[in-house]
Amino acid sequence: MEVRTHRGQGPLQQVIEIGPHRLLTDVAPESGGEGSGPEPHDLLAAALAACTTLTVNLYARRKGYALDEVQVSIQHGQEGAAYALHRSIRYLGALSEEEKQRLTDIANKCPVHKTLSGQIQITTEAE
Structure with missing residues (x-):
């Protein structure tokens, strides 16, 4: 892409x-x-929120969880030397605490979360 x-x-x-x-x-x-x-950092936060929602929804459907909706909020900004993303996830539906915890574990495995948490390499060439 x-x-x-x-x-x-x-x-x-x-x-x-x-x-x-x-x-x-x-x-x-x-x-x-x-x-x-939106500013570029807002798009980055939006990518994390969207990926989290999609990943959690797909997992919940596959497992048959009674998840009605996932709401994700990302607060972001510079914190000292690091750029920080604080994610809050709200699960709506008849879910047990164990199911909510499992969904949170899955949220931490969404592809964008894994990308942002891993090593990133950027190469630049000028034309």
């Missing part, structure tokens, strides 16, 4: 193309943007 960006209409707005999908990203006016889309 290739992700591409190009300049949007605002001074810092970027159009992100992911296959056939298009998203906007921007920064707040106090940072020189127009606030026309």
